[in-house]
Amino acid sequence: MTASTHVLHRQFAHTLPVAVSARGIEIVDREGRSYIDASGGAAVSCLGHGHPDVLAAMHAQIDRLAYAHTSFFTTEVAEALADRLVAGAPAGMSHAYFVSGGSEAMEAALKMARQHFVEIGQPQRTRFIARRQSYHGNTLGALAVGGNEWRRRQFAPLLIDVTHVSPCYEYRDRRADETPQQYGARLVQELAGAIDRIGGENVIAFVAETVVGATAGALVPVPGYLQGVRELCTRHGILLILDEVMCGMGRTGTLHACEREGVVPDLLAIAKGLGGGYQPIGAVLAQQRIVESFQRGSGLFQHGHTYIGHAVACAAALAVQQVIERDRLLDAVQRGGHGLAERLQAAFGPHPNVGDLRGRGLFRVFELVAARATKTPFDPALKLHARIRREAMARGLMVYPMGGTIDGLRGDHVLLAPPFITSDDDLDRIVERLQAALAAALSGVGA
Numbered sequence: 001m002t003a004s005t006h007v008l009h010r011q012f013a014h015t016l017p018v019a020v021s022a023r024g025i026e027i028v029d030r031e032g033r034s035y036i037d038a039s040g041g042a043a044v045s046c047l048g049h050g051h052p053d054v055l056a057a058m059h060a061q062i063d064r065l066a067y068a069h070t071s072f073f074t075t076e077v078a079e080a081l082a083d084r085l086v087a088g089a090p091a092g093m094s095h096a097y098f099v100s101g102g103s104e105a106m107e108a109a110l111k112m113a114r115q116h117f118v119e120i121g122q123p124q125r126t127r128f129i130a131r132r133q134s135y136h137g138n139t140l141g142a143l144a145v146g147g148n149e150w151r152r153r154q155f156a157p158l159l160i161d162v163t164h165v166s167p168c169y170e171y172r173d174r175r176a177d178e179t180p181q182q183y184g185a186r187l188v189q190e191l192a193g194a195i196d197r198i199g200g201e202n203v204i205a206f207v208a209e210t211v212v213g214a215t216a217g218a219l220v221p222v223p224g225y226l227q228g229v230r231e232l233c234t235r236h237g238i239l240l241i242l243d244e245v246m247c248g249m250g251r252t253g254t255l256h257a258c259e260r261e262g263v264v265p266d267l268l269a270i271a272k273g274l275g276g277g278y279q280p281i282g283a284v285l286a287q288q289r290i291v292e293s294f295q296r297g298s299g300l301f302q303h304g305h306t307y308i309g310h311a312v313a314c315a316a317a318l319a320v321q322q323v324i325e326r327d328r329l330l331d332a333v334q335r336g337g338h339g340l341a342e343r344l345q346a347a348f349g350p351h352p353n354v355g356d357l358r359g360r361g362l363f364r365v366f367e368l369v370a371a372r373a374t375k376t377p378f379d380p381a382l383k384l385h386a387r388i389r390r391e392a393m394a395r396g397l398m399v400y401p402m403g404g405t406i407d408g409l410r411g412d413h414v415l416l417a418p419p420f421i422t423s424d425d426d427l428d429r430i431v432e433r434l435q436a437a438l439a440a441a442l443s444g445v446g447a
């Protein structure tokens with residue numbers, strides 16, 4: 001344990017175990033305890049830890065060239081990664097803009113969208129519309145489009161003015177007299193109303209996570225909802241920015257989560273599983289017409305950071321993506337996803353405090369309730385999510401519990417996002433430990 005520290009950690013009250021090594025799906029601490037990484041950190045470590053092919057690619061790159069600033073050079077590895085990403089991207093996407101993480105990807109996407117309209121002579125477009133209970137990152141632009149009240153509150157005076165509409169949260173918000181399709185159509189109508197109030201000609205983009213990740217917990221869109229959103233945006237000349245930082249790059253069983261929705265965004269933000277945690281890397285994939293508006297106009301994208309397109313990060317990401325293809329890991333995600341869903345259903349389906357089990361692929365959540373019939377959440381003061389995290393860690397299990405599921409304050413859920421290489425036996429061990437952790441956490445709150 002860290003007795004004293006000069007690292008400004010995320011929280012002051014906690015002492016963290018010191019991670020010293022990791023292999024496969026396990027991380028080992030300095031005391032020799034090992035933890036199954038059933039959340040891939042925060043849905044990052046898609047290949048697990050210490051993958052020999054990724055390490056070899058990184059070593060080879062470091063030996064040749066670790067870094068060359070992108071205003072002086074391009075690199076073979078950045079070009080190769082971009083070629084690969086564009087080849088696998090939704091229709092019409094022609095370029096990848098590399099950054100160092102998810103928030104940077106979202107910042108870049110917001111600025112790309114704005115600059116596009118300046119380039120094509122529509123500078124009056126200044127507004128973004130996004131959804132409550134989404135998370136797009138912690139930098140000011142990303143935080144502004146994000147819709148999690150708790151994360152935004154103290155910084156709100158610093159944030160650009162963004163219109164937020166309802167999330168697609170079937171478990172809580174679909175009325176009993178609605179089909180999923182009708183519920184989706186109602187949400188599209190709500191967005192249409194927001195666009196009309198602002199004036200469609202003033203809106204830059206609608207921003208959404210294809211499958212909502214951390215803040216509301218693996219919210220899968222109802223059928224037709226994102227298609228309706230896409231049509232609406234197209235009708236008003238509004239860009240659609242999909243944030244697949246967490247749910248993308250295979251996590252839900254297709255390379256991009258939007259493939260399952262039959263929707264093509266104008267800009268697509270990816271990160272986490274792109275580099276699998278071997279290096280910090282994210283990217284924005286952009287439609288050709290957006291890039292062309294820059295080419296024909298000012299001739300540059302007015303943005304940039306020191307480490308964009310970092311050669312070692314690109315080498316790591318390229319290797320991760322090659323392994324995923326070579327080892328057919330998207331199939332493994334679909335298979336493992338079914339296996340995990342079945343196990344969770346068996347273990348928690350009948351549980352009186354589990355209100356909803358949801359997700360797609362190896363991106364699964366259960367939402368906790370004090371009473372199933374009324375869907376009443378636990379008192380936020382109990383911090384049930386933090387207790388589950390503690391109890392899981394005490395049993396050698398990393399999961400990703402979160403509070404504020406419903407509105408940033410109320411609600412608790414537990415997210416699982418294990419590596420794509422997780423075996424059936426591993427899934428059994430994960431669910432077993434999770435059952436024990438949940439039981440201990442619930443008994444701690446008297447449930």
Ligand SMILES: Cc1ncc(COP(=O)(O)O)c(C=O)c1O
Binds near residue numbers: 136138272
């Ligand atoms: C959907 C989504 N967007 C953006 C981010 C921000 O990414 P990062 O933490 O790499 O800046 C996250 C992080 O969890 C995320 O889940």
